[in-house]
Every structure is written in structure tokens, then in C-alpha cells.
Amino acid sequence: MVTLESFLNRLNQVGTLDDLDTAILSLSDELNVEHVVYHSVNSSGDQYAVTTYEPHWVDHYLGSDYARIDPVVQACLRRFHPVDWKRLDWSGKAARNFMQEAVTAGVGNQGFSIPIRGPSGQFALFTVSSKDTDDTWVKYTEEYTRALILASHYVNQKALEIEKGTDQADIVTLSPRETDALTMLALGYNRAQAADSLSISEHxxxxxxxxxxxxLAAMNTTHAVARAMNQGLLRV
Amino acid sequence: MVTLESFLNRLNQVGTLDDLDTAILSLSDELNVEHVVYHSVNSSGDQYAVTTYEPHWVDHYLGSDYARIDPVVQACLRRFHPVDWKRLDWSGKAARNFMQEAVTAGVGNQGFSIPIRGPSGQFALFTVSSKDTDDTWVKYTEEYTRALILASHYVNQKALEIEKGTDQADIVTLSPRETDALTMLALGYNRAQAADSLSISEHxxxxxxxxxxxxLAAMNTTHAVARAMNQGLLRV
DNA sequence: CTGCCCCTCCCTATATATGGGGAGTTGATA
DNA sequence: TATCAACTCCCCATATATAGGGAGGGGCAG
Incomplete structure (x- = not known):
């Protein structure tokens, strides 16, 4: 089993985003792949990305809002376990065209993407990709899956740590009753019903x-519920 | 490094919830701890729990809604990386009383809990705990952390797989404009502002x-936004 | 023991969202 | 090419949420 011991050790020394960049980029050798991508989006919409892809492909991807049609991204948003690109549904014009473009841009025809979810609605993707035959790739993924999961975990952990000095989410605390109230509203009750469920007056x-x-610095109820959910304050 | 090879192999054979129960419970030997807990809550509020704790402690915990004051749960909701119990803040009367009760119930004084987040707002906790000295525990966590992370990942993956036949989330798709609309509302805009931002009429x-x-089978806007967020349909 | 936060209750306008209709254009997929 | 889904626009009446006040009792930490 592949352990990536040296990478994980290097990661421990990382103190800044630049260090992290370097560490992640160095991973492609260790992982035996052409490309490595780490891309994180937090609940504020702040993004952080490290990638070995061609800059023009990245620009094109972002400019065209390809995340919306990219089957890899879509699958990762819905799945928990890592995604092997070739096991996705590539029928559909948009998906095929997209893949075509990606391959042309040197992304590689094989890929493996790991969805990562953090507190406060953080979502990240850790991807490795290469140009390879199906057989080689099957063996590769079998051998590397666990190492990739661990690597993605530690990379994300480090990114969160650097972002806020710690991996703790913003400290906004709601009182139990406030949580109750927002929870009822998030469940679709109107104020009268919610008050009734909680056995308190609507006032x-x-x-x-x-x-x-x-x-929560929210402008209205919907906003408040959205923010509370994003911050993991509501278990609906 | 501990690899839990045999557990992961056994997990592969698991086909039903009962199998999964058995597999998880068998883990305490392999992991060298007194207790193992896996507890998952999905966006529908369905819960699934496996635990080696005393039934009366579990009942008491649930009946008293201790999840609300349990510092471990609270920390896991806000953190990404595993949580060593003894590194939490146990000041505060409620927390101390709670810990007291837990120890009395045989939970053990040392524990290590891993937060796991899946699609559609799924949230799970994987915990191991024991009665141990601080020194022993430090060594234990150093040695086992990676194995525990992997174990928690695969256990959760298996649980999701069994729950819905696959780890794919419910397939509710919103059109781009629907997503846009809900996104604006989740950001706190009212309908007039949202329509303006999207350059369409309020109608x-x-x-x-x-x-x-x-x-989304939602009763009102707030509900719709909440459900959409829970299902990972909105990136706010 | 004091201040701070939480819980609970009340009133009245006004602003905003909801429900239930109908209808024409484009684009993609089958 | 037919069909379905998405995108766009419109009206009207009613239900619901929001904003602005004010007030008393309880518990916990410094």
C-alpha cells in the first residue's frame, strides 16, 4: 500500500499558502500522475486553487463556467466516495464536447477526483489525472485510492488551517431557541406553525x-436560514 | 503504520445493515479500544447508529438531547480534522457534568472523534474511546489517526451505499435559472432585488x-432554499 | 452580586410573498 | 420533426412576514 509518507511529512512543515502550493504541486511525481488539482470553495464563495493544468485551460474553464456542466464536478457534489472519471455518464452533447476540449488541453483521458466537505459548507475537490490506458488506470486507482483519500484529507486540513489560523469555523453561536426557530422555518413551517410546534407564541x-x-447579519429569514445552514448551525 | 487491512476487506463483503453493524462492532478489537461508535444523520433527519456503549447511557444521552451540549459533537460540527477529546474546552458547568456522567457510564476518559460529511448535508461521527492515561493515548492517536480516518471514510461510504443502493444523492435537478433564483434569495435579496440582479422581471x-x-417539494421559499442547500444544489 | 444573555409575551402598520390563472420563444433530444 | 423542458412576460387578490416600539423573570459567569 502506498503511504506518501514523505509528502505527509512535508505537509506538516507547511506554514503558508505558498508552501502549500509547492507541496501540492510536488505531489504529481509522488503520485505518479501528470496532473494534480486542489480546488476549494468555502461558504463565502472564496476560492483557492492549485493546479498543474495549463493556465489557458483554467481560464477557459472558469470563464465558461464549466463547473456547471463538468460531469466530474457534478458527480462529486452528489457523491461521497472518490470518482473515477471513466465511470461517469459522458453521454450528452455538452459533456462530450467538454471532455474533448479537456483532453485537447492536455488534461489527460483518465482521472480520479475526491470530493471533500468541510465545516461551514466548505467544499473541495482533489483530482489527479493522466493520459493512460484503462487497464493501467484500474491498477493505479486500486493501488493509490487510500493514499489519495488521506492526501486529500490532509491537504484540505492544511488549507483550512492556513485560511483561518485554525480549522475551526467562525464562531457565531445561536441560542437553543434561535436554532429551534430557524430549524422549524427551514423545515417549511410558517411562523404560526413553527410557534405552535415549539409551544410558544408567534410573537x-x-x-x-x-x-x-x-x-447572522442576515437581511431576512431565508437569508438567515441559508447562513445558519452554511455554518453548520442547523441540522435539518 | 496501522492499515486495518482485514477490516477493510471484511467491509467489502458487507451487504446489509446487520453486516455493517457486526463489522463496526468487531472493530474495537482491531483498533485496540474499548468503544467504537458510528452515528450518521442525513438531511431527512434519519439516523443510524452503531455503538458499543451501554444502552442506558445511549438512551439517557438521546433523551436528554446531550448532542446539544456535548463538546465533542459541537467541535466535530465545526471542525474538519479529527478531534481528540482532551484537547477540547471542558470548562463550563454543563460540559463538566456531562463528562462526569459519561465517564461513570463507562465511556472512558479518552476519546477520538472523526467528523464525516457526505452529500445532501449528511453528517456522521466516528468515535473510538477508552480508559487510558494521557501518555498512552497520545501514542495511540499518533499511531492510529490515519487508519481511523480511512476506516471512518469506508464505514460511511458503506453506510451510504446500503442506505440508497448507491452513494449517489437523490436526483433532484434544478434548471440553471432556478438555481440562480434560489441562490439570490439565499443571499438575502428579496424578489425585486433578485430579479434585478438576474436582469429578469420579478414575474x-x-x-x-x-x-x-x-x-423540491417545498412549502415556501425558505424551505426550498434549505432543501436545495441540503442537497448540495446551491453554492452560496 | 451584577451585568449579560436567554426566554417569554404584547401591539400596529406596511412591505412582501404566495396562489392560481395564461401564453409565446427558443433549444435540445428522441 | 415532434415533443419536452427551459426561459421569458403579465394580472389580481390574499396571506404572511417585517419593522418599530416595550417589558418582566431567570440563570450563569466574572
Whole structure:
């Protein structure tokens, strides 16, 4: 089993985003692939990406908002386990054209992408890709899957740590009743029903909602619920 | 490095929840701990739990809604990386009392909990705990962390797979405009502002919202946004 | 023991969202 | 080429949420 011991050790020394960049980029050798990509989006929409892809492909991808049609991204948003590109559904014009372009841009025909979810709605993708035959790739993924999962975990952990000095999410705390109130609203109840479910008056409920809205700096109820969910404050 | 090879192989054979139960419970030997807990909550609120804790402790925990004050749960909700219990903040009356009760119930004084996040807002905890000295525990976690991360990943993967036949999330797709509309609302804009931002009439916007609400089987806008976010349909 | 946060209740306008209709254009897929 | 889904626009009445006040009791930490 591949352990990536030296990479994980190097990662431990990383203190800045630049270090992390270097460490991630150096991974392609260790992992025996042509390309490595780490791309993270947090709940504020801030993005951080490291990639060995051609800059013009990256620009084109972002400019065309390809994340919307990229089957890899779509699959990763819905799955928990890593995704082998060739096991996805590539029928559909948009997907085929996209793959065509990607291959032309040197991305490689084989790829393996790991979805990573962090607190506060953070979502990241860790991808390795190469030009390879199906057989070689099957063996590769069998051998490397666990190492890739661990690598992605530690890379993401490090990225979060650097981003906020720690991997702790922003400390906005709602009182139990505020959480209750937002939870009921997130479940689709209107204020009357929510108040009823919580056995309090609608007036009281409203106080909680307003208080929560204030804490979350939200403009309205929907916004408050969205922010609370993004920050992992609501278990709906 | 500990690899848990035999556990992961056994996990591969698992086909039912009962099998999974057995496999998880058998882990305590392999992991050299007294207790193992796997507890998953999905976006529908369905829960699945396997634990070696005393049933009366589990009942008491659930009945008292201890998840709300349990510092381990609270930390896991906010963190990405595994949590060593003793590195948490145990000041505060509620937390200390809780820990006291837990120890009395045979949970053990040392523990290590791994937060796991899946698609559609799924959240799970994988915990090992024991009665041990601090020194022993430090060595233990150093040696086992990677194995525990992998084990938690595969256990969760298996649980998702069994739950829905696959680890794919429910297939509800929103059209781009529907997504846009919900996104603007989740960002706190009201309908007029949202319509303006998307350069469409408010009437049109409303059609998208209603359509999205229908697809998501939501009772109102807030509900629709909540469901969409829970299902990973919105990147806010 | 004091301040701070949480829980609970009340009123009245006004702004905003919802429900239920109908209809024409484009684009892709079958 | 036919069909389906997505995108766009419009009206009207009603239900619901929001904004702005104010007020008392309880618990916990410094």
C-alpha cells in the first residue's frame, strides 16, 4: 500500500499558502500522475486553487463556467466516495464536447477526483489525472485510492488551517431557541406553525428569528436560514 | 503504520445493515479500544447508529438531547480534522457534568472523534474511546489517526451505499435559472432585488421560484432554499 | 452580586410573498 | 420533426412576514 509518507511529512512543515502550493504541486511525481488539482470553495464563495493544468485551460474553464456542466464536478457534489472519471455518464452533447476540449488541453483521458466537505459548507475537490490506458488506470486507482483519500484529507486540513489560523469555523453561536426557530422555518413551517410546534407564541418566535437574523447579519429569514445552514448551525 | 487491512476487506463483503453493524462492532478489537461508535444523520433527519456503549447511557444521552451540549459533537460540527477529546474546552458547568456522567457510564476518559460529511448535508461521527492515561493515548492517536480516518471514510461510504443502493444523492435537478433564483434569495435579496440582479422581471423570477419549490417539494421559499442547500444544489 | 444573555409575551402598520390563472420563444433530444 | 423542458412576460387578490416600539423573570459567569 502506498503511504506518501514523505509528502505527509512535508505537509506538516507547511506554514503558508505558498508552501502549500509547492507541496501540492510536488505531489504529481509522488503520485505518479501528470496532473494534480486542489480546488476549494468555502461558504463565502472564496476560492483557492492549485493546479498543474495549463493556465489557458483554467481560464477557459472558469470563464465558461464549466463547473456547471463538468460531469466530474457534478458527480462529486452528489457523491461521497472518490470518482473515477471513466465511470461517469459522458453521454450528452455538452459533456462530450467538454471532455474533448479537456483532453485537447492536455488534461489527460483518465482521472480520479475526491470530493471533500468541510465545516461551514466548505467544499473541495482533489483530482489527479493522466493520459493512460484503462487497464493501467484500474491498477493505479486500486493501488493509490487510500493514499489519495488521506492526501486529500490532509491537504484540505492544511488549507483550512492556513485560511483561518485554525480549522475551526467562525464562531457565531445561536441560542437553543434561535436554532429551534430557524430549524422549524427551514423545515417549511410558517411562523404560526413553527410557534405552535415549539409551544410558544408567534410573537416570541419572532423575537428569536430577529435575534438570529441579527447575529447572522442576515437581511431576512431565508437569508438567515441559508447562513445558519452554511455554518453548520442547523441540522435539518 | 496501522492499515486495518482485514477490516477493510471484511467491509467489502458487507451487504446489509446487520453486516455493517457486526463489522463496526468487531472493530474495537482491531483498533485496540474499548468503544467504537458510528452515528450518521442525513438531511431527512434519519439516523443510524452503531455503538458499543451501554444502552442506558445511549438512551439517557438521546433523551436528554446531550448532542446539544456535548463538546465533542459541537467541535466535530465545526471542525474538519479529527478531534481528540482532551484537547477540547471542558470548562463550563454543563460540559463538566456531562463528562462526569459519561465517564461513570463507562465511556472512558479518552476519546477520538472523526467528523464525516457526505452529500445532501449528511453528517456522521466516528468515535473510538477508552480508559487510558494521557501518555498512552497520545501514542495511540499518533499511531492510529490515519487508519481511523480511512476506516471512518469506508464505514460511511458503506453506510451510504446500503442506505440508497448507491452513494449517489437523490436526483433532484434544478434548471440553471432556478438555481440562480434560489441562490439570490439565499443571499438575502428579496424578489425585486433578485430579479434585478438576474436582469429578469420579478414575474419571471417568481416562476422559477415556484418551479423550484415544486421540484423540491417545498412549502415556501425558505424551505426550498434549505432543501436545495441540503442537497448540495446551491453554492452560496 | 451584577451585568449579560436567554426566554417569554404584547401591539400596529406596511412591505412582501404566495396562489392560481395564461401564453409565446427558443433549444435540445428522441 | 415532434415533443419536452427551459426561459421569458403579465394580472389580481390574499396571506404572511417585517419593522418599530416595550417589558418582566431567570440563570450563569466574572
Amino acid at each position: 416570541t418566535l419572532r423575537v428569536y428569528i430577529e435575534s438570529a437574523r441579527f447575529k | 419571471t423570477l417568481r416562476v422559477y421560484i415556484e418551479s423550484a419549490r415544486f421540484k
